Amino acid sequence: NAGVMQNPRHLVRRRGQEARLRCSPMKGHSHVYWYRQLPEEGLKFMVYLQKENIIDESGMPKERFSAEFPKEGPSILRIQQVVRGDSAAYFCASSPGQGTQYFGPGTRLTVL
Amino acid sequence: DQQVKQNSPSLSVQEGRISILNCDYTNSMFDYFLWYKKYPAEGPTFLISISSIKDKNEDGRFTVFLNKSAKHLSLHIVPSQPGDSAVYFCAASAQGGSEKLVFGKGTKLTVNP
Numbered sequence: 263n264a265g266v267m268q269n270p271r272h273l274v275r276r277r278g279q280e281a282r283l284r285c286s287p288m289k290g291h292s293h294v295y296w297y298r299q300l301p302e303e304g305l306k307f308m309v310y311l312q313k314e315n316i317i318d319e320s321g322m323p324k325e326r327f328s329a330e331f332p333k334e335g336p337s338i339l340r341i342q343q344v345v346r347g348d349s350a351a352y353f354c355a356s357s358p359g360q361g362t363q364y365f366g367p368g369t370r371l372t373v374l
Numbered sequence: 375d376q377q378v379k380q381n382s383p384s385l386s387v388q389e390g391r392i393s394i395l396n397c398d399y400t401n402s403m404f405d406y407f408l409w410y411k412k413y414p415a416e417g418p419t420f421l422i423s424i425s426s427i428k429d430k431n432e433d434g435r436f437t438v439f440l441n442k443s444a445k446h447l448s449l450h451i452v453p454s455q456p457g458d459s460a461v462y463f464c465a466a467s468a469q470g471g472s473e474k475l476v477f478g479k480g481t482k483l484t485v486n487p
Binding site for chain 1: 410415470
């Protein structure tokens with residue numbers, strides 16, 4: 263029973279490029295959450311999605327960031343025109359709707 | 375506004391002794407609480423949770439206590455083992471866990487052999 267999968271595990275981008283982070287939830291889970299962890303900080307909520315719907319995007323920066331969870335395929339977190347301040351670990355979690363969220367291994371984004 | 379606080383950035387205990395990690399919250403809407411363990415360069419691993427209708431939940435060496443009136447929860451690890459050395463995050467959610475998790479900043483636990 264595979265857990266939450268994220269890829270890539272490491273991503274290096276130059277300022278101004280686009281970053282695409284992918285997340286496949288656990289089997290049977292239809293709820294996906296994205297969190298970001300800056301150095302020396304806890305995890306901060308970004309966005310909560312169900313299939314084809316954004317439920318809560320209150321933690322998403324207003325510009326350059328978007329997320330989707332299509333009917334088929336993984337959830338995608340997209341960051342356009344990356345800046346150095348976007349360098350962080352991005353974690354995806356999934357749940358069946360209530361209860362525990364299970365996390366993936368994360369994608370570590372480095373912006374040069 | 376930090377809704378979930380872990381006031382001890384670090385804790386060091388001897389192997390075999392009890393580790394007690396503390397967490398305070400301010401939002402009365404939180405009704406589901408979780409503890410996660412995290413190693414460097416890995417994702418958080420779920421340890422144990424508790425609903426606000428309970429005041430204690432136990433799973434093996436791990437016990438979580440919830441004091442709703444004080445808005446305080448704690449994680450007890452007995453006996454502590456060197457492999458428990460990691461950063462522990464407290465998290466809280468509303469609506470039975472269906473909403474976003476709000477995390478504390480973590481406590482780094484070191485268990486010395």
